[in-house]
Amino acid sequence: xxxxxxxxxxxxxxFGTALALFATACGSxxxxxxxxxxxxxxKGEGALSIVAWAGYAEDGTTDPKxxxxxxxxxxxxxxxxxxxxxxxxxxxxxxxxxAYDGVSASGDSSVRMIxxxxxxxxxxxxxxxxxxxxxxxKDQVYNSSGGKNYGIPHGWGANYLMYNTDVVxxxxxxxxxxxxxxxxxxxxxxxxDAPIYIADAALYLxxxxxxxxxSDPYSLTQPQFDAAVALLKDQHSIIGEYWANYSTTQQAFExxxxxxxTTWQIIANLVSGAKKAPVATVLPKEGSTGWSDTWMVSxxxxxxxxxxxxxxxxTSPAVQAQVAEWFGEAPANTKACALITDDTTFCDTxxxxxxxFASAIKFWATPRKKCLDGSGxxxxxxxxxxxxxxxxxx
Amino acid sequence: xxxVTNPPAAARAGGFRRRLSRFLDAxxxxxxxxxxxxxxxxxxxxxxxxxxALFLTSFYQLNEDGTGIIKKLGLTxxxxxxDKSVYRTVALRTIKVAVAVTxxxxxxxxxxxxFIAKLAKPKARALLITMVLVPLWGSYLVKAFAWRAxxxxxxxxxxxxxxxSPGYGMPAVVIVLSYLWLPYxxxxxxxGLDRLPDSLLEASNDLGAGFWTTFRSVVVPMLLPAIVAxxxxxxxxxxxxxxxxxxxxxxxxxxxxxxxxxxxxxxPFAAAFATVxxxxxxxxxxxxxxxxxxxxx
Numbered sequence: 001x002x003x004x005x006x007x008x009x010x011x012x013x014x015f016g017t018a019l020a021l022f023a024t025a026c027g028s029x030x031x032x033x034x035x036x037x038x039x040x041x042x043k044g045e046g047a048l049s050i051v052a053w054a055g056y057a058e059d060g061t062t063d064p065k066x067x068x069x070x071x072x073x074x075x076x077x078x079x080x081x082x083x084x085x086x087x088x089x090x091x092x093x094x095x096x097x098x099a100y101d102g103v104s105a106s107g108d109s110s111v112r113m114i115x116x117x118x119x120x121x122x123x124x125x126x127x128x129x130x131x132x133x134x135x136x137x138k139d140q141v142y143n144s145s146g147g148k149n150y151g152i153p154h155g156w157g158a159n160y161l162m163y164n165t166d167v168v169x170x171x172x173x174x175x176x177x178x179x180x181x182x183x184x185x186x187x188x189x190x191x192x193d194a195p196i197y198i199a200d201a202a203l204y205l206x207x208x209x210x211x212x213x214x215s216d217p218y219s220l221t222q223p224q225f226d227a228a229v230a231l232l233k234d235q236h237s238i239i240g241e242y243w244a245n246y247s248t249t250q251q252a253f254e255x256x257x258x259x260x261x262t263t264w265q266i267i268a269n270l271v272s273g274a275k276k277a278p279v280a281t282v283l284p285k286e287g288s289t290g291w292s293d294t295w296m297v298s299x300x301x302x303x304x305x306x307x308x309x310x311x312x313x314x315t316s317p318a319v320q321a322q323v324a325e326w327f328g329e330a331p332a333n334t335k336a337c338a339l340i341t342d343d344t345t346f347c348d349t350x351x352x353x354x355x356x357f358a359s360a361i362k363f364w365a366t367p368r369k370k371c372l373d374g375s376g377x378x379x380x381x382x383x384x385x386x387x388x389x390x391x392x393x394x
Numbered sequence: 395x396x397x398v399t400n401p402p403a404a405a406r407a408g409g410f411r412r413r414l415s416r417f418l419d420a421x422x423x424x425x426x427x428x429x430x431x432x433x434x435x436x437x438x439x440x441x442x443x444x445x446x447a448l449f450l451t452s453f454y455q456l457n458e459d460g461t462g463i464i465k466k467l468g469l470t471x472x473x474x475x476x477d478k479s480v481y482r483t484v485a486l487r488t489i490k491v492a493v494a495v496t497x498x499x500x501x502x503x504x505x506x507x508x509f510i511a512k513l514a515k516p517k518a519r520a521l522l523i524t525m526v527l528v529p530l531w532g533s534y535l536v537k538a539f540a541w542r543a544x545x546x547x548x549x550x551x552x553x554x555x556x557x558x559s560p561g562y563g564m565p566a567v568v569i570v571l572s573y574l575w576l577p578y579x580x581x582x583x584x585x586g587l588d589r590l591p592d593s594l595l596e597a598s599n600d601l602g603a604g605f606w607t608t609f610r611s612v613v614v615p616m617l618l619p620a621i622v623a624x625x626x627x628x629x630x631x632x633x634x635x636x637x638x639x640x641x642x643x644x645x646x647x648x649x650x651x652x653x654x655x656x657x658x659x660x661x662p663f664a665a666a667f668a669t670v671x672x673x674x675x676x677x678x679x680x681x682x683x684x685x686x687x688x689x690x691x
Contacts, residue, residue: 089658116462187561239645241562248641251542255549257561369458383456386659391480393647 037121037148038297041308048078048306051094051103053293055327056154057082057314068322072313078306087194087244095119098300101307104154106291107142107364108196112382114145115368119296121148126308129315133332136358141218141372142365143294151294152311153332155324157350158290158361159192159200160281162268164259175204175284178261179235186238190249190261193242195382195389196364199289200262201228201235203362207286216373217289218365225380225388232392242393253277265350266328283360290361292332324350445672452666463662471666481652485670488649491568492632496579496625498572503579503624508613510580511587512595526580534574535637541570542641562644570638571631578627586620587613622682629678633671 050057059082060067069080083100085091088109095103095118105113113119124130130152137143137153144150163172168185178189179201191197202217205227214224240258243249250267252258254276268281295311297304313319320336323329330352331337337347351357365372371379418425453467475481510522529537547553547561560566590613598608614621636650643651649671656664 087658089655093658236645241644244640248542252546255543255546257546257549381458383660386656387474387478390484390647390652390655391478393645394480394483 037123044078045303048080101301111366120299127312151296154293155329156292157329162263165278167259183238188259190258193244195385201231219371219373287360292363454662471663495571495632496628499579507583566642575628579624582620582624
């Protein structure tokens with residue numbers, strides 16, 4: 001399975017990155033940028049150091065046949081070292097060291113990075129492929145701020161409700177099944193193990209309890225937030241396990257210890273492919289949360305030219321096709337769809353071009369005191385989300 | 395002749411070496427310093443230094459928007475640890491797990507170590523003790539993942555073959571940690587039993603004591619330091635674990651997982667919570683110092 005390869009490759013990648021970092025630190029090619037956006041892409045600096053989700057920057061260490069880093073290095077002369085970030089928190093922490101040129105940030109870390117000044121505005125006119133990126137991913141709250149763009153969208157996916165079709169009957173069409181205290185599937189329900197999952201509860205409450213007047217699940221006032229936390233504390237009693245690493249929940253669905261819960265399309269594909277358990281995914285009627293990842297440039301980037309070249313390369317149709325297929329997500333550049341020849345229905349499966357579908361998804365964003373939806377200054381900041389998550393798990 | 399006026403390089407080096415050894419021989423303090431500087435730097439800078447860094451960090455706090463750390467000493471984190479019941483619950487749960495794992499390992503290790511030390515033929519002893527140690531050669535992660543596949547319920551290997559399995563949760567954590575740390579308990583107890591003269595057991599037998607009386611009145615008191623030494627390993631390793639509980643803990647959390655969840659987003663708070671197991675271990679070690687077990691480590 002590809003994901004086990006990814007996991008196994010991590011330690012190798014980490015070690016390699018450490019070595020490469022050491023090498024770059026000792027090199028003399030460092031040219032510090034002041035933090036503003038780039039005016040023009042100059043000559044490559046010969047090196048690039050990035051933080052990425054596993055599967056976003058494959059250099060052949062996971063699978064020798066899967067390597068889109070090498071062609072980039074050959075084209076640009078930028079030697080790439082990849083540091084795998086396992087969680088959004090870890091990525092934030094890595095970026096705060098200032099040792100990396102860029103990151104593939106999800107919404108639950110990107111806003112934090114912008115606010116903390118860890119990343120620079122991006123001059124999108126220097127990235128030719130930006131023009132072909134789905135418009136519903138542009139100028140969003142998780143990748144722009146104050147009218148400035150802070151990155152190039154990479155790819156996206158929804159958090160689906162997945163269920164075992166043999167066990168869960170009738171087929172669910174609402175998130176209510178994972179929030180029902182008296183669920184017949186008690187002990188076999190799973191939830192995503194991250195503070196950002198509180199938004200899933202808020203999104204459900206938006207329709208289930210309209211009197212709370214929730215409009216954006218990432219902009220919650222204290223009473224709205226408390227209601228979501230209370231719902232999740234109730235949910236705790238029916239949770240079999242929380243998942244953070246997608247291979248663990250894949251295994252749990254396959255063996256049957258989990259039959260219901262929030263997952264990603266790639267997990268459904270892997271479980272279906274293994275043919276150990278019959279599963280289906282549904283986008284419930286309340287809509288769903290999701291992730292949309294963005295390549296961002298560090299404000300302390302030592303190799304900004306290489307980073308811009310990387311962003312353009314990574315969002316080119318050919319590379320997008322490879323990444324999307326390898327990782328299992330909708331490519332941001334929909335020209336990639338025509339190039340995925342192994343599975344011509346790929347972009348349909350991931351609804352890559354379906355803007356109506358995408359608009360039903362509330363993409364992850366980092367909550368902060370100054371409400372993301374512009375409703376005021378009384379929103380619960382992410383630091384409180386993190387603490388509440390510990391309390392929810394008890 | 396040139397050889398006399400200009401001695402070969404080797405002889406000069408030999409002369410230096412001799413002079414150095416004479417120098418060191420006359421100055422025991424310099425000798426000691428040369429011997430201990432390396433290890434002392436290791437101990438003080440890397441070991442004690444990181445503990446001090448941990449302790450200091452635990453008094454810092456996050457700024458208001460959570461984007462940076464204010465390096466001003468204060469008790470905010472500790473107030474929160476005490477105020478919110480969830481952290482007490484998690485700390486207590488972790489200590490309970492560590493106690494349970496330690497007790498289970500004592501119960502399992504005693505007969506195994508007794509068999510190896512007293513009943514097995516001398517030739518078999520080396521083989522048996524090697525077999526006890528072999529699991530330590532495998533990666534911790536591999537073993538924890540293997541237990542995940544074994545213990546899941548329904549659908550895990552144990553559930554499929556035996557028909558019942560605890561599934562993911564606290565019992566699974568205790569079982570997996572007991573398995574993982576068992577060798578650390580067997581080895582000190584085996585060493586303790588090895589030092590226990592057979593003649594004492596025979597004397598007890600001659601005086602009419604049965605197996606259990608001998609075990610209770612002779613073996614256990616003499617073994618106590620060894621058992622306590624083993625318990626230091628099992629207890630502290632369980633206290634700090636965060637991987638087994640992630641893999642087989644289901645929906646529960648322990649000190650280690652809370653620290654892991656917080657370290658990237660709120661380092662000072664994570665540091666504050668991480669001092670809890672340090673404190674527990676200090677108390678534990680102070681408590682057992684009297685038993686003389688520390689000499690057995």
